[in-house]
Amino acid sequence: MPQKDSNTSNIDRTVAEARQELERRRKTYRERALKMYPWICARCGREFSGKRLRELTVHHKDHDHDNNPPDGSNWELLCLYCHDNEHDRDSVAEAYGDTVPGEDQAPASTHRPFSDLQALLKRKK
Secondary structure: OHHHHHHHHHHHHHHHHHHHHHHHHHHOHHHHHHHHOOOEOOOOOOEOOHHHHHHEEEEEOOOOOOOOOOOOOOEEEEEHHHHHHHHHHHHHHHHHOOOOOOOOOOOOOOOOOOOOHHHHHHHHO
16 A cells, blocks of 8 residues: 555645746746737748747847847747847848948949930920
């Protein structure tokens, strides 16, 4: 009989740990964001549900993962692809710094096909 009591206490402990873990997860920003926002990617508009919900991520707009206001104002839900794209855009921008690629170069084309359009239209009248 003592063996049964030991098994019962192990099960009770496991259930209590599982409940604590579930409560901890519910308090995470991802769980909170999924409760606040519709399960739609804010960029591409794809809808998610069921097993595919794991493909929907929480993007921190200011890129600070410690900035998790209770109103969710620093979050947006993005699919994996749009989230990767968002961070890739930022890394490219950081690589260039304050300069814009090609801003010190001459324009690729100097031909202006419509520069004399107004004179041509007046001449036709």
